[in-house]
Amino acid sequence: MEEAPTEASLKRTSLGLDENVEGLLAYLLWWVSGIILLLLEKESDLVRFHAMQSTIIFLPLWIAIKIFSYIPLLGWIIADLLGLIGLIVWIVGMVKAYQGERYKFPIAGDLAEQWLGKVEV
Known part of the structure; x- marks a missing residue:
């Protein structure tokens, strides 16, 4: 199991937080x-990557859960499985970040890398 980065290896972001946090x-x-x-982070590629990946995964997932939750029985089961x-994915993403x-x-990871260069806010 990999340990969290040491104090010396942590980089600060443009928002003043440690990169891993x-x-x-x-x-x-x-x-x-x-x-x-x-929208807020301007410097850290690591944070921007995780932010993009989070958006790419969870926005469509959230929409799908909302849609399936309106369909009785089978839709509810699918919505629960997606949840x-x-x-x-939420836990793994937070731990890895x-x-x-x-x-x-x-x-999603490949899409995040491709789209990250194209999204400049």
């Missing part, structure tokens, strides 16, 4: 915190 915050409120940090998947790792989830 701000990366964790990118996942905290699902896509909402991802968008907020995409469980979201919980697992806190460890200072640029962890890429399948598909």
